[in-house]
Amino acid sequence: MREDERTERLLRILAGVLPDADLTPGFPLREQGLESLALTRVWFQIRKEFGADIPVSWLRRCPTPAALLARIAEHGGGDEAPEHTPAAPEPDDARDRHEPFPLTDMQQAYLVAKGRPDDPAGCHVYREFEVEDLDVEALERAWRKVVAHHDMLRAVVTADGRQRILPDAGPPAIAVGPRDAAGAVRERLSHHRYEPGARPLHTVEVSHAPDRPSVVHLSIDALIIDGHGLGVLLQDWWRCYHDPAHEPARPAVTVRGCVRQLDAEGRTAAHRARLDHWADRLTGLAPGP
Structure with missing residues (x-):
């Protein structure tokens, strides 16, 4: 992936949690004091978009988008396609947008x-x-x-x-x-x-x-x-x-x-593999008090 394309994708991700910010590679990211939910959202989007797993604890201290881009590059982010890229939700047809859909x-x-x-x-x-x-x-x-x-x-x-x-x-x-x-x-x-x-x-x-x-x-x-x-x-x-x-x-x-897209993702092989991974990890946990 070209550097300019990687930059554009990252700034688009950050715009999702900082919609009013004038985002550039040098934007003072750490000073925004992003909360845990916003940071988790950024982490998830980076992992989905670039296939790079950047710790949330590091994201909290990240000074600028440029520094984050460098960290993504270190992880090889964007050079190879992620194992599974969820499909983007499709816009609802005007005829069925008021039809029932599942609860999360x-x-x-x-x-x-x-x-x-x-x-x-x-x-x-x-x-x-x-x-x-x-x-x-x-x-x-x-x-x-x-x-x-x-x-x-x-x-x-x-x-x-x-x-x-x-x-x-x-x-x-x-x-x-x-x-x-x-x-x-x-x-x-x-x-x-x-x-x-x-x-x-x-x-x-x-x-x-x-x-x-x-x-x-x-x-x-x-x-x-x-x-x-x-x-x-x-x-x-x-x-x-x-x-x-x-x-x-x-x-x-x-x-x-x-919600419908999330429901569909829950039926994919990639989702089942992640579920099996964490189910296996949980079997090794020490018992509760």
Whole structure:
């Protein structure tokens, strides 16, 4: 692989976790303080794209993309094709993009925990923000836009244990109450458990005051979001609030397309080989306490 091609591919990988950065080979990568999930994503993409296994601990200390390129070259990255390159997810046809598709393993685990009759447990995210001079109508318009943009905010769990994206989630009304009730709203939403099949799997409320900062409360089921996704959602919501004309970038593929591709990859010989490898390693582990 030519050096310029290797550079282009690496910068494209890094853009996936640093979408707003002006990436060059000399970009100060270490100063960005990438979190573990982002680093793991970079590690996985490098291994898939170049066939090079760069330790995540080293990635955390990597100063620049140029240094990372040198490390990839040391591992022979890109000179030979990886043993198995997963196919890129194909865009969903407009006719079937709202059809049901499988839950991921993590989503299935969350769903099982919700259904325990003796001690049901939900995994969800709660955030709140104080906002000066809050325009509730603008906030609701912005929220409506991000719900329409992000498919998973319109996701529901079907009766047969799959998920589907609704074409329209309906008007996302934001309940508004007095600022003095913020504590009660916090107590209720921070402990909320969304029932399987509920819709929508998120709640936004405002504790409003004309003479001091209002509190925006956000509750969202972890069944439809992760840490990286939450960051993207909040960034898009904030931008749409301040600029009604802002249009978040459209992804090249849908969540449904990605999940279906992952499901297909799980049936490949390469996946079975990796599974057998780690199953064999686990048999040699010392017993637990």
